[in-house]
Amino acid sequence: xxxxxxxxxxxxxxxxxxxxxxxxxxxxxxxxxxxxxxxxxxxxxxxxxxxxxxxxxxxxxxxxxxxxxxxxxxxxxxxxxxxxxxxxxxxxxxxxxxxxxxxxxxxxxxxxxxxxxxxxxxxxxxxxxxxxxxxxxxxxxxxxxxxxxxxxxxxxxxxxxxxxxxxxxxxxxxxxxxxxxxxxxxxxxxxxxxxxxxxxxxxxxxxxxxxxxxxxxxxxxxxxxxxxxxxxxxxxxxxxxxxxxxxxxxxxxxxxxxxxxxxxxxxxxxxxxxxxxxxxxxxxxxxxxxxxxxxxxxxxxxxxxxxxxxxxxxxxxxxxxxxxxxxxxxxxxxxxxxxxxxxxxxxxxxxxxxxxxxxxxxxxxxxxxxxxxxxxxxxxxxxxxxxxxxxxxxxxxxxxxxxxxxxxxxxxxxxxxxxxxxxxxxxxxxxxxxxxxxxxxxxxxxxxxxxxxxxxxxxxxxxxxxxxxxxxxxxxxxxx
Amino acid sequence: xxxxxxxxxxxxxxxxxxxxxxxxxxxxxxxxxxxxxxxxxxxxxxxxxxxxxxxxxxxxxxxxxxxxxxxxxxxxxxxxxxxxxxxxxxxxxxxxxxxxxxxxxxxxxxxxxxxxxxxxxxxxxxxxxxxxxxxxxxxxxxxxxxxxxxxxxxxxxxxxxxxxxxxxxxxxx
Numbered sequence: 339x340x341x342x343x344x345x346x347x348x349x350x351x352x353x354x355x356x357x358x359x360x361x362x363x364x365x366x367x368x369x370x371x372x373x374x375x376x377x378x379x380x381x382x383x384x385x386x387x388x389x390x391x392x393x394x395x396x397x398x399x400x401x402x403x404x405x406x407x408x409x410x411x412x413x414x415x416x417x418x419x420x421x422x423x424x425x426x427x428x429x430x431x432x433x434x435x436x437x438x439x440x441x442x443x444x445x446x447x448x449x450x451x452x453x454x455x456x457x458x459x460x461x462x463x464x465x466x467x468x469x470x471x472x473x474x475x476x477x478x479x480x481x482x483x484x485x486x487x488x489x490x491x492x493x494x495x496x497x498x499x500x501x502x503x504x505x506x507x508x509x510x511x512x513x514x515x516x517x518x519x520x521x522x523x524x525x526x527x528x529x530x531x532x533x534x535x536x537x538x539x540x541x542x543x544x545x546x547x548x549x550x551x552x553x554x555x556x557x558x559x560x561x562x563x564x565x566x567x568x569x570x571x572x573x574x575x576x577x578x579x580x581x582x583x584x585x586x587x588x589x590x591x592x593x594x595x596x597x598x599x600x601x602x603x604x605x606x607x608x609x610x611x612x613x614x615x616x617x618x619x620x621x622x623x624x625x626x627x628x629x630x631x632x633x634x635x636x637x638x639x640x641x642x643x644x645x646x647x648x649x650x651x652x653x654x655x656x657x658x659x660x661x662x663x664x665x666x667x668x669x670x671x672x673x674x675x676x677x678x679x680x681x682x683x684x685x686x687x688x689x690x691x692x693x694x695x696x697x698x699x700x701x702x703x704x705x706x707x708x709x710x711x712x713x714x715x716x717x718x719x720x721x722x723x724x725x726x727x728x729x730x731x732x733x734x735x736x737x738x739x740x741x742x743x744x745x746x747x748x749x750x751x752x753x754x755x756x757x758x759x760x761x762x763x764x765x766x767x768x769x770x771x772x773x774x775x776x777x778x779x780x781x782x783x784x785x786x787x788x789x790x791x792x793x794x795x796x797x798x799x800x801x802x803x804x805x806x807x808x809x810x811x812x813x814x815x816x817x818x
Numbered sequence: 819x820x821x822x823x824x825x826x827x828x829x830x831x832x833x834x835x836x837x838x839x840x841x842x843x844x845x846x847x848x849x850x851x852x853x854x855x856x857x858x859x860x861x862x863x864x865x866x867x868x869x870x871x872x873x874x875x876x877x878x879x880x881x882x883x884x885x886x887x888x889x890x891x892x893x894x895x896x897x898x899x900x901x902x903x904x905x906x907x908x909x910x911x912x913x914x915x916x917x918x919x920x921x922x923x924x925x926x927x928x929x930x931x932x933x934x935x936x937x938x939x940x941x942x943x944x945x946x947x948x949x950x951x952x953x954x955x956x957x958x959x960x961x962x963x964x965x966x967x968x969x970x971x972x973x974x975x976x977x978x979x980x981x982x983x984x985x986x987x988x989x990x991x
Contacts, residue, residue, distance in 0.1 A: 751929070
């Protein structure tokens with residue numbers, strides 16, 4: 339027996355809950371005004387890697403077996419069917435923007451009609467895979483909060499220029515205070531004509547990653563250390579056992595590590611951060627490029643990571659978290675990774691960007707009590723926290739120092755947790771949960787009385803911060 | 819409305835972190851009965867089967883196994899009883915507090931305005947005892963707040979009350 343009760347506010351709860359699949363709508367006339375199709379080449383791009391590799395394998399097998407052309411035709415039919423499926427899906431997919439809502443209809447047998455209220459869009463990405471770049475296409479992804487609604491928020495693919503324009507248009511439509519109950523209503527009433535063209539807005543460059551530094555930095559993290567160990571292991575066993583048989587068992591591991599390093603390098607290559615009128619714009623990627631726009635006030639958490647070796651160089655990594663999962667071609671570990679605004683940069687660059695993302699963020703100033711050493715000897719030296727009227731900040735980590743800022747206005751819940759050892763020592767940990775993917779600022783190992791005080795006061799501070807934000811919603815300083 | 823800077827009082831009094839001015843409400847006493855039935859449903863068949871299987875070795879082995887399993891069930895019952903006793907919830911002006919746990923103690927504070935939706939579920943056993951579990955969901959996956967073993971009518975009333983409070987205080991993400 340299940341009786342879910344949705345809480346509807348003026349702004350409504352999660353868009354994932356309010357904008358669900360609306361099933362079985364009577365089909366409208368095909369060429370209705372306002373409905374658009376995706377680009378005709380999109381099935382090719384969407385099938386992309388899968389069809390290409392299938393094709394390669396089939397051709398390879400055919401060549402190896404020296405088979406007749408007739409057999410090859412049979413294989414090609416398989417590929418053609420796969421492509422035809424994509425074509426049909428293209429044929430029945432259409433989209434339009436009306437009244438501040440993006441409609442996407444798709445599905446041949448099961449009609450699937452989705453609505454995305456633009457006021458609830460957390461971020462808009464333009465993603466180009468390698469193939470899409472060759473063809474001049476791009477995929478538009480809308481990030482909305484809520485787990486599986488993420489799947490539908492994509493338009494794949496459009497012409498790059500169209501995607502860029504649509505991105506601007508979507509962000510224009512939902513500009514306005516990001517929080518506060520009256521925001522969507524105000525945003526909806528803005529008509530398209532009355533808005534200034536935002537294309538010509540001056541944009542300020544905030545950060546550009548230094549290309550030579552990136553591969554070095556990636557190799558100096560724990561992933562790089564893993565790679566080093568694997569290579570060393572392979573080399574050693576090759577020395578002692580003999581080349582061929584010794585290296586073979588390492589190959590899958592090597593491939594896995596290499597793929598991980600490559601993915602990070604590919605994803606973070608050429609990262610640039612620009613402050614624009616419609617939010618922070620992030621661009622990155624070597625082969626598959628991603629252009630992301632994060633609206634002001636949508637940032638759920640900011641994390642500064644300083645791995646051990648990086649600290650010697652004064653480098654750090656700055657990541658942000660917004661609500662809503664990224665989707666495409668993403669496995670679990672990637673999904674848990676945050677978006678790096680600064681893949682690697684100096685502390686000065688990070689400070690500049692931090693100041694841009696948050697209005698005067700506090701620094702973790704209150705260290706944990708001395709007896710916390712018994713609970714966390716390896717991370718004790720980093721444990722500290724602080725708060726002001728807008729942000730909570732907590733630092734922790736054993737080898738890699740992680741400092742997490744959470745806007746108080748985004749706090750979803752606060753938890754006080756005390757394990758058996760902590761109880762002996764009179765300590766407790768406070769978790770500050772936000773709607774991001776996995777970041778929760780953990781104020782670890784405080785005195786348990788102090789922790790209780792934090793738990794009691796944070797909700798009130800958060801409430802105060804929310805009303806503060808309602809009056810003055812610019813958590814992100816924008817160029818005027 | 820509690821004063822944020824106010825005195826904490828004796829925070830570690832009672833089975834969980836408590837606050838003097840907060841009135842903690844507890845799940846129905848029937849929850850303990852439900853847990854006992856669950857333990858018995860596992861222990862009794864396990865003891866019988868284990869005892870009978872032990873008979874193949876020797877009569878004493880069978881008895882020892884059977885008694886050991888019954889004792890394990892009794893220990894589990896004691897642990898569950900303490901866990902049941904640790905549950906508590908308190909409605910404050912702007913948020914709901916839920917506490918639980920014996921070994922690892924937890925206290926969650928969920929502002930009404932942050933609740934996305936509320937679930938009331940009841941399994942077959944809970945239903946036969948007239949109980950229900952209330953679950954509150956926020957946009958953060960990590961914040962889990964549930965209250966088991968509420969009287970079904972009380973759970974429905976609490977659900978409606980929380981939903982109304984949530985509606986009144988709803989805030990955007």
